[in-house]
Amino acid sequence: MTDKLFEPAAERGVFKNLDVLSPHYVPGELPHRLSEAKAVSKILSPVLRNEKPGNIFIYGSTGTGKTSVVRHVIRELERITSSPEDNKAGACIKAVYMNCRTGYGSKYQILLKILSDDSMNAEGMEKRPLEGRRNKGLSGLDPTQLFEKLKNVVSANNISLIVVLDEIDMVKDVDDLMYLLTRINDEISPGRVSIIGISNRTSFKEMLDARSRSTLCEEELIFRCYSAPQLETILAQRADIGLYANALPEGCIKLIAALGAQTNGDARYALKLLQKSGELAESEGRKSIKADDVKAARRKVEEDIMYETVKILPENQQVVLYSIADLLSKGGQYKRLGEPSLEGVAFSGEVYEHYQSVSKSLDRSPVTMRWFRDYLNELQMLGLVLLEDSGKGVRGKTTLIKLGRRPEDIKGIVEASLGLT
DNA sequence: CGTCCACAGGAATGACGGGCGG
DNA sequence: CCGCCCGTCATTCCTGTGGACG
Numbered sequence: 269m270t271d272k273l274f275e276p277a278a279e280r281g282v283f284k285n286l287d288v289l290s291p292h293y294v295p296g297e298l299p300h301r302l303s304e305a306k307a308v309s310k311i312l313s314p315v316l317r318n319e320k321p322g323n324i325f326i327y328g329s330t331g332t333g334k335t336s337v338v339r340h341v342i343r344e345l346e347r348i349t350s351s352p353e354d355n356k357a358g359a360c361i362k363a364v365y366m367n368c369r370t371g372y373g374s375k376y377q378i379l380l381k382i383l384s385d386d387s388m389n390a391e392g393m394e395k396r397p398l399e400g401r402r403n404k405g406l407s408g409l410d411p412t413q414l415f416e417k418l419k420n421v422v423s424a425n426n427i428s429l430i431v432v433l434d435e436i437d438m439v440k441d442v443d444d445l446m447y448l449l450t451r452i453n454d455e456i457s458p459g460r461v462s463i464i465g466i467s468n469r470t471s472f473k474e475m476l477d478a479r480s481r482s483t484l485c486e487e488e489l490i491f492r493c494y495s496a497p498q499l500e501t502i503l504a505q506r507a508d509i510g511l512y513a514n515a516l517p518e519g520c521i522k523l524i525a526a527l528g529a530q531t532n533g534d535a536r537y538a539l540k541l542l543q544k545s546g547e548l549a550e551s552e553g554r555k556s557i558k559a560d561d562v563k564a565a566r567r568k569v570e571e572d573i574m575y576e577t578v579k580i581l582p583e584n585q586q587v588v589l590y591s592i593a594d595l596l597s598k599g600g601q602y603k604r605l606g607e608p609s610l611e612g613v614a615f616s617g618e619v620y621e622h623y624q625s626v627s628k629s630l631d632r633s634p635v636t637m638r639w640f641r642d643y644l645n646e647l648q649m650l651g652l653v654l655l656e657d658s659g660k661g662v663r664g665k666t667t668l669i670k671l672g673r674r675p676e677d678i679k680g681i682v683e684a685s686l687g688l689t
Numbered sequence: 690c691g692t693c694c695a696c697a698g699g700a701a702t703g704a705c706g707g708g709c710g711g
Numbered sequence: 712c713c714g715c716c717c718g719t720c721a722t723t724c725c726t727g728t729g730g731a732c733g
Contacts, residue, residue: 374718374719376717376718377718410716410717411717582720584720584721615695615696616695616696616697617695617696635721635722636721636722636723637696637697638697638698638721638722638723638724639720639722641696641697641698642698645698666695666696666697667696667697
């Protein structure tokens with residue numbers, strides 16, 4: 269029983285406000301991430317005195333609040349600078365956030381984004397006599413010109429520019445980008461640029477060259493996974509705002525949190541689990557979630573998450589993934605030489621052959637070996653396939669390809685994404 | 690032991706489409 | 712509307728590497 273006698277009539281039985289469960293929602297308070305938020309704001313605080321803060325590299329697996337914390341701190345920073353009594357130094361802070369996975373995978377695209385971002389063009393820009401007319405929207409310029417342009421804008425307006433690069437491991441020429449952005453600080457007197465890089469890949473740091481590593485990692489933060497009790501608080505907080513009272517029994521919170529903790533302490537996963545559980549309950553006309561809903565939602569969530577990553581892949585990559593799944597689901601092993609067959613493993617050669625015939629049957633023209641290999645590596649980066657160097661004994665030099673889960677499942681997901689039958 | 694096979698991944702180059710100036 | 716300059720995707724060519732085999 270709630271303390272209210274009458275609940276307002278609602279179409280939905282469980283959800284009051286679904287937005288709250290979205291991964292993009294940044295709550296006013298971040299449970300269990302206060303010290304991280306403080307650390308970030310402390311590093312950034314020089315910006316309020318018009319001094320350059322250190323670059324930050326944030327590392328932590330998915331759903332550990334990296335993005336939320338950064339957005340939260342930036343939001344706070346913007347609030348402070350917009351109030352004259354808090355912003356005594358008159359600092360002009362521009363923060364540009366982008367997720368490098370979605371369309372910002374090269375230094376060019378990133379520079380373009382920074383320059384075209386609303387916050388860079390908002391007030392002030394046109395008024396200053398920095399270059400006369402064409403200030404807005406210039407693309408079709410080469411990177412060095414973009415660079416000069418950015419320098420001018422930042423310097424002429426004494427901007428403290430904070431570039432947030434989420435999923436920074438997805439940008440191809442990071443080293444170039446790092447060099448470019450940090451060089452601005454050497455070449456201009458007023459104005460400064462600092463970088464916040466976010467990644468969930470451990471290996472990323474090693475991929476950087478020594479120079480850009482030391483610049484990016486001036487300050488380093490590691491976000492640890494959430495424990496089950498921590499996830500409980502997070503879930504309870506969101507349920508409080510997003511769900512009707514009593515829609516989520518205590519036991520279900522614990523269950524979802526436990527499952528979330530098993531899945532790398534991924535809050536995003538846990539929240540999605542909550543959402544799907546609620547939808548299941550609603551679909552049966554109930555007003556509260558049962559443990560069975562949660563269990564049933566699990567599989568759905570995993571498929572959903574995978575589907576999301578597959579869906580945004582270029583079609584060619586999807587076809588490559590499909591070929592792998594298809595071959596492995598048929599138990600593909602290397603047949604040409606009388607070699608020991610390995611369960612669930614395929615060689616790059618045979619997969620390429622299969623890919624060619626799959627492409628034909630889909631009425632698409634297959635790409636060359638060369639690109640096929642690049643796609644394979646790309647899929648590995650995304651964690652969709654496992655590649656292993658065939659060490660000794662197997663064959664000259666080849667790659668062993670495996671899938672993280674059942675080939676049939678992946679096949680189905682890609683089929684859905686490509687719109688096959 | 691040299692040669693060939695099967696593959697990895699760098700470099701050069703071209704086709705294509707988008708925004709911009711005229 | 713056209714030509715220009717860009718980035719991206721893709722091909723082609725190439726060099727390197729390691730096991731297999733006569």
